[in-house]
Amino acid sequence: MNMRIQLTNEPIAHQDMVENCRSKSAGAVVLFLGTVREITGNEQTLFLEYEAFAPLAEKALAEIAEQAKSKWAIEKLEIIHRLGILQPGETSIAVCVSCPHRADAFAACQQIMNKIKEVVPIWKKETSPKGVSNWIHPAN
Amino acid sequence: MIKISVLFFAGAREIVGQNRLEMELPALTSIAELRGILMVRFPRLESLASRAAFAVNEIFALPDTLLAQNDEVAFLPAVSGG
Numbered sequence: 001m002n003m004r005i006q007l008t009n010e011p012i013a014h015q016d017m018v019e020n021c022r023s024k025s026a027g028a029v030v031l032f033l034g035t036v037r038e039i040t041g042n043e044q045t046l047f048l049e050y051e052a053f054a055p056l057a058e059k060a061l062a063e064i065a066e067q068a069k070s071k072w073a074i075e076k077l078e079i080i081h082r083l084g085i086l087q088p089g090e091t092s093i094a095v096c097v098s099c100p101h102r103a104d105a106f107a108a109c110q111q112i113m114n115k116i117k118e119v120v121p122i123w124k125k126e127t128s129p130k131g132v133s134n135w136i137h138p139a140n
Numbered sequence: 141m142i143k144i145s146v147l148f149f150a151g152a153r154e155i156v157g158q159n160r161l162e163m164e165l166p167a168l169t170s171i172a173e174l175r176g177i178l179m180v181r182f183p184r185l186e187s188l189a190s191r192a193a194f195a196v197n198e199i200f201a202l203p204d205t206l207l208a209q210n211d212e213v214a215f216l217p218a219v220s221g222g
Contacts, residue, residue, distance in 0.1 A: 051149060056216075139191070
């Protein structure tokens with residue numbers, strides 16, 4: 001399986017990921033983009049800052065990719081997570097999966113995202129227009 | 141005694157005030173025991189500790205993982221990537 005795992009401080013070129021994941025044996029290419037939301041509930045976000053424990057985050061992403069590969073017929077897989085400061089609307093994560101059939105591609109992409117949000121050591125800090133900053137550590 | 145270092149990230153780093161702490165501990169201290177020591181030294185970490193994971197030398201660790209000389213421990217509060 002062709003696979004790319006990357007943490008980057010640069011904007012994510014998701015069009016390139018989609019082109020990379022195309023293949024004649026893949027009938028389905030699924031792209032997920034996580035983007036910075038400006039309004040959560042009643043709170044406005046001015047910008048987000050992402051930080052990672054990079055060596056372990058890369059290992060954890062590779063392990064999640066391997067688990068997905070063992071479960072579904074994945075042709076190609078790319079996962080790129082952005083780090084640093086992001087403005088509303090920018091892409092924080094992109095997951096692109098290609099499979100022979102769409103059910104596998106949707107399921108694999110979904111599970112990969114769920115696992116990333118659960119275990120990969122990456123954190124975000126929200127800053128409001130008033131300048132109040134908070135690291136987000138979900139309580140459950 | 142053994143010398144180890146502990147890395148802190150995100151909200152934990154803000155509570156501790158630094159991203160890396162050098163510590164001296166009795167040999168064969170476990171991750172669970174280190175957690176207890178950190179809670180005494182930095183009581184405000186308690187709010188993050190219940191859901192925190194630990195890694196030793198860039199590998200996820202269990203509470204009964206024992207520490208050795210020059211180990212690099214990472215205190216990993218609940219994650220929020222994606």
